[in-house]
Amino acid sequence: MAYVVGEPCVDCKYGDCVTDCPVDCFYQGDTMLYINPDECIDCGQCLPLCPVEAIFVDDDGPPNPEAYVEHDADWYIEANRDFDYSDDKRVTEKEAVVHGPKWDESKA
């Protein structure tokens, strides 16, 4: 079982998810955030924090499969597994998340 960031985060990146992660295992890419599966302790605290339900458990699949247009959920599971988790991409504060073009202040 692994917690994964999926397609609703693409071009959005609200950043709420990073505020409560006890092990600071979120990392920032150009268009979305990723969860490092080697560091995540599967606590689930981030899951309800994302306003666009971008986070899901790989065994369960996303709660909003209709939002997966560009790639399917398996693609995002692999993307979270294979991301380059260098320390300079670690993001621990909401203010450090660079919002994408789909960021909507009314949901923040």
Ligand code: SF4
């Ligand atoms: S809270 Fe924001 S940054 Fe975190 S997964 Fe959701 S959309 Fe992405």
Ligand code: SF4
């Ligand atoms: S499940 Fe817990 S440890 Fe894993 S990313 Fe979410 S808050 Fe962090």
